[in-house]
Amino acid sequence: MSPSQGTLKESISFSGVGIHTGQASTVKVLPAEENFGRRFLSGGREIPARVDFVSRCDRSTVLGHGDTLVHTPEHLLAALAACGIDNALIEIEGSEVPILDGSALEFCQGFLRVGVETQSVQARIIKLNRPYSVSQENGALVLVTPAASSRFEYALYYPHPMLGYQYVEHILYRDDFLTELAPARTFALWEEVKPLLERGMAQGGHADNCLIVFQDHFSSELKVVSEPVRHKCLDLIGDFALLDARLEARVQAVKAGHALHVGCAKMVWEDMLVAHERS
Numbered sequence: 001m002s003p004s005q006g007t008l009k010e011s012i013s014f015s016g017v018g019i020h021t022g023q024a025s026t027v028k029v030l031p032a033e034e035n036f037g038r039r040f041l042s043g044g045r046e047i048p049a050r051v052d053f054v055s056r057c058d059r060s061t062v063l064g065h066g067d068t069l070v071h072t073p074e075h076l077l078a079a080l081a082a083c084g085i086d087n088a089l090i091e092i093e094g095s096e097v098p099i100l101d102g103s104a105l106e107f108c109q110g111f112l113r114v115g116v117e118t119q120s121v122q123a124r125i126i127k128l129n130r131p132y133s134v135s136q137e138n139g140a141l142v143l144v145t146p147a148a149s150s151r152f153e154y155a156l157y158y159p160h161p162m163l164g165y166q167y168v169e170h171i172l173y174r175d176d177f178l179t180e181l182a183p184a185r186t187f188a189l190w191e192e193v194k195p196l197l198e199r200g201m202a203q204g205g206h207a208d209n210c211l212i213v214f215q216d217h218f219s220s221e222l223k224v225v226s227e228p229v230r231h232k233c234l235d236l237i238g239d240f241a242l243l244d245a246r247l248e249a250r251v252q253a254v255k256a257g258h259a260l261h262v263g264c265a266k267m268v269w270e271d272m273l274v275a276h277e278r279s
Contacts (some may be wrong), residue, residue, distance in 0.1 A: 001174075002122040003246070005110040006084040007031045009115035014106065018096025019186065019210065020060060020071055022203030025094025029111075032087040034121040035065065037244045038080055040070045040090045049077055049090070051242040052264045057258035059196070061239055071096035074258070075186075079107035081241040082177035084116055086123055102185035103223070104115030104234055108178050124245035134263045138192065140255040142236075142264040147250040149174065152240075154233040155254045160189065162213050166229035172237060173246075181237070183223040184230035187211035232256075240265050243272075 011030040015204035018025050032039075038049040040063065047053055047065040054062030060072040060274055076097050080088060082104075101108045128146040135141035157165045170181055188196065188205070195207075211227060212219035224230055236253050239261035247268070253261065 002125055003084070005086040005119040005121050006116045006125045007033075007036075007087040007119060008085060008111065009117045012057075012110045012112065012114050013097055014100065016100050016209075017204040018071060018094065019099035019102070019126045019204045020092075021096045023091065023094055023096065023158055025096055025098045026091075027097055027278045028091040029076075029080075030091065031117065032089045034087060034119045035124075036087040036089070038077065038086070038088050038090065038241070039147045040073070040092055042068050042070060042092045048230040048244070049073060049242060050244045051262060051269045052268075054242065054262050057262050058132055058256070061258045061262060062243075069095055073097050074235050075099075076238070077236030078234050079104040079111060079182065081237060081246075082172060082182070083108060084173070085111060086246075087119070095189050096204075099186070099204060099209045101232070102211065103183050104186075104238075105178070105182040107177030108182045112178075124244060126245045126247045126249070126268065128249050128268070132264055132267045132271075134267070135172065136258050136260065138255065140257070140260055141253070142256050142260045143252045144247075144268065145250045145252075147248060149250075150247055151250045152233055152236050153158055153250070153252045154229055154236055154256075155252075156229040156232055157255055158189070160213065161215060162218065163228060166226045168226060168229045168233050170233055170237070179236045180224070184227045184234055185209070185211045185223060185229055187213055187228050190214045238260055245268060 013028040015026040040047040054061045063070040132144040153169040
């Protein structure tokens with residue numbers, strides 16, 4: 001039997017700064033009715049948290065509707081998906097979801113604290129009948145194949161003494177997201193920090209909300225084993241949550257970023273639209 005949709009039992013707010021904009025922001029996540037989906041409300045304009053509303057991807061995912069943008073929703077969306085929250089209205093003050101400690105842990109803990117309400121309608125589930133893939137010349141790729149579970153796998157490789165090759169797999173709704181992936185923080189190589197700042201990005205980044213990777217050490221003690229690849233898998237789940245449904249598939253990513261995640265999710269989304277129009 002298919003699982004039921006879920007929403008929050010009561011609203012909850014999170015405040016902080018955006019890691020890229022450096023601006024103060026607050027998100028208030030409210031319960032929503034069945035089949036509502038996950039939607040942001042910014043300045044009176046609704047932006048569905050769906051892949052067809054992705055404006056761009058550059059070190060994060062950006063949703064957009066007209067001139068209204070929501071930056072860096074992926075950690076929040078991963079937490080909502082992992083907690084079984086299919087329906088939520090997310091009121092946002094500011095243009096970027098607060099980074100908090102750089103992970104999804106505080107979001108998850110907050111949702112579990114207020115409670116998740118089971119709704120009477122079955123969850124929307126996407127089942128695939130063919131593979132989908134996107135790739136780049138540098139070997140980065142995302143491959144999605146039919147499966148009976150929601151399995152996410154990420155293989156990271158940096159020619160860097162502190163990173164090298166790392167791999168993780170996580171079966172959503174079965175494995176413990178709260179301990180395995182949620183604590184993993186966003187990270188950057190020390191060599192990347194100055195160029196990011198010069199581009200006007202990472203304006204809100206500091207030692208409390210990201211992991212900096214130096215040539216011979218990390219900026220702080222790791223929260224979980226292989227934290228960098230676990231954060232990449234968290235991002236992968238957050239970006240595929242933009243399908244606005246529970247995906248039963250094996251999602252494999254190798255050296256991929258938000259643009260490839262979203263590019264592959266868009267292929268699935270477009271096939272869903274074609275199938276819906278034919279039915």
